[in-house]
Amino acid sequence: VRLLTLARDLKRRKARERQQLFVCEGVRAIEELLRSPLAVRGAIVAPQLQDVPRGAELERSLDALPAHDHYRLLVLDAVQDPGNVGTILRTAAALGVTAAVALPGTVDLWNAKVVRSAMGAHFHHSAMSSTWDELDAFRAARGVSLWATDATGDPLERDGAPRRLALVVGNEGSGVSDAARERADRLVAVPIASSVESLNVAVATGILLHELRR
């Protein structure tokens, strides 16, 4: 209801100027909006949207990603600490990731602590939730390889990565899930001293994304 009230309020120029928000309506306009760097504050969806093919498409947000020759998806596989997830989104935006994708078990990307730690990354960077099925379909359709981080993985070398790549980072305690391991074309790791059990997941993500950057 609050979103409807806001949308109604935004019909007035004064309200738009005060809130620095506007309403965007219609399938075509929303398709464009989703391809832009603008942030969407909220969505109001009529049930009839599903009756139009392009409308149904809109709700599958991974597919809203433009078709590119070069992807860097960062997949969060049950990362649970809001501070870590926010820092990861900030890092992903800084290091050229196309989109961050949260799998089930990951803390809500719009949790206030996540938003605070992300320092604005939500507003100029794609971050979305997805199931494994949706991610599998997207990867199959677009030919995206999957690498998962794991302590037993290979150290990354520069320039050795496929042009379309989804990198999976895992839970703070247990690492990436079996589902990620089964799907992974490769396991990768940051080599560390044997006296230390692991790196913080946001730090490890930063190092790997930096290595993958071109």
Place this chain on the structure above:
Amino acid sequence: VRLLTLARDLKRRKARERQQLFVCEGVRAIEELLRSPLAVRGAIVAPQLQDVPRGAELERSLDALPAHDHYRLLVLDAVQDPGNVGTILRTAAALGVTAAVALPGTVDLWNAKVVRSAMGAHFHHSAMSSTWDELDAFRAARGVSLWATDATGDPLERDGAPRRLALVVGNEGSGVSDAARERADRLVAVPIASSVESLNVAVATGILLHELRR
């Protein structure tokens, strides 16, 4: 008083086995202890220690670092968030840093939140406090270069770093201090997207330490 009680208790084998702690006494033994990877749980110091040159030396912990051909010091210049500092200590231990050095303005390295975030790094890695004067003296005596991180700095290339290097990372909001800038042989940075203001300091530290690793 609690430390004295503990030290007294540790005279009994049963107590040592239960606590997994022991008492180490005497200047020579403590010199060796400080060169070992063992963690020191506490120190009880007699005022007379200052009367012996080697005793006075013991209290200047930077000088207790063994003389090596290769150093990687990580210098924390007013890093204030305990979670960041703990994560940085964990990262430094994992990525081969010789010692982490906290300058004034940095949160106490033994703050409970720092210790928790460091995930045990305190116990097998050198972490100490220091003033700029002490660090300057140590750098002069051992020929250690100083690099400071700054958004305007050069991207790091691999294999381009001096064998003895102190890397300074700065405050979450304001970056490294003027004192660091004045002393720096070089300013270095991780290149990031223009839409993002900065990386989290622990993530940036991880990326730079990884790059410096050899």
